Amino acid sequence: MTALFLLALALAMDAFAVSIARGAAGPHSLARAAETGLAFGAAQGVMPLLGWAAGALFIRWIEAFDHWIAFGLLAFLGARMLREAFSDSDDDAEEAASTERQRGHWAALLLAAIATSIDAAAAGLTLDLFGVPVLLACAIIAAVTAALCVPAYWFASRIGGKLGHVAEGLGGVVLIGLGVKILVEHLA
Structure with a gap:
C-alpha cells in the first residue's frame, strides 16, 4: 500500500x-475548489484504469506523443490565462462575459484534468504489481489527487484574489512551464 500511495502522490503533483x-x-469559492478536486481526482482515477485496460499495445502507441498532447493543452490554457491577465476589461464587460467565462471554466477544467492525467494512463500498466485490486488502486489515486487539489485551489484562491491580474498571469506562466517541463522530460 505504501508504494501505491507514493505512486498516487507522484501522479497528483x-x-x-x-x-x-x-x-x-479563480474566484475564492469552496464550490470551485471542490469542482477542481473532483475533476482532477476523477481524471487521475480513470486514466490508470484506461491504461491498465488498454494494455501495453495502446500505451506504446500513445506514449510516442502523449507529452505533446499534455504540452499543447497546458500551453493553450496558460496562454488563455495570460491573455485574460493582460486584457483591459471594465466592470460592464466583466458582467457581460460572466456567462461565457463560466462555460470557459468547465472547458478549461476538463482540458487541464485530461492534460495532467495523461501520464497516469501509462502508470496504469503497473497497477497489477501493487497487489491491490485495480479498481481500489484507481480509487486511491483519485482520492489522493482530490485531497491535494481541493486545498491547493482553496489556499491559492485566497491569496490570488488579493493579487488580481498578477496571479492570473503567474498562473498562466506556471501552466506553460508545466507543459514545457513535461515535454522536456519526455524528449530528454
Whole structure:
C-alpha cells in the first residue's frame, strides 16, 4: 500500500500545481475548489484504469506523443490565462462575459484534468504489481489527487484574489512551464 500511495502522490503533483495556478486566478469559492478536486481526482482515477485496460499495445502507441498532447493543452490554457491577465476589461464587460467565462471554466477544467492525467494512463500498466485490486488502486489515486487539489485551489484562491491580474498571469506562466517541463522530460 505504501508504494501505491507514493505512486498516487507522484501522479497528483501536476494536478496539484495546476490547481494552485487555477486557484490563484479563480474566484475564492469552496464550490470551485471542490469542482477542481473532483475533476482532477476523477481524471487521475480513470486514466490508470484506461491504461491498465488498454494494455501495453495502446500505451506504446500513445506514449510516442502523449507529452505533446499534455504540452499543447497546458500551453493553450496558460496562454488563455495570460491573455485574460493582460486584457483591459471594465466592470460592464466583466458582467457581460460572466456567462461565457463560466462555460470557459468547465472547458478549461476538463482540458487541464485530461492534460495532467495523461501520464497516469501509462502508470496504469503497473497497477497489477501493487497487489491491490485495480479498481481500489484507481480509487486511491483519485482520492489522493482530490485531497491535494481541493486545498491547493482553496489556499491559492485566497491569496490570488488579493493579487488580481498578477496571479492570473503567474498562473498562466506556471501552466506553460508545466507543459514545457513535461515535454522536456519526455524528449530528454
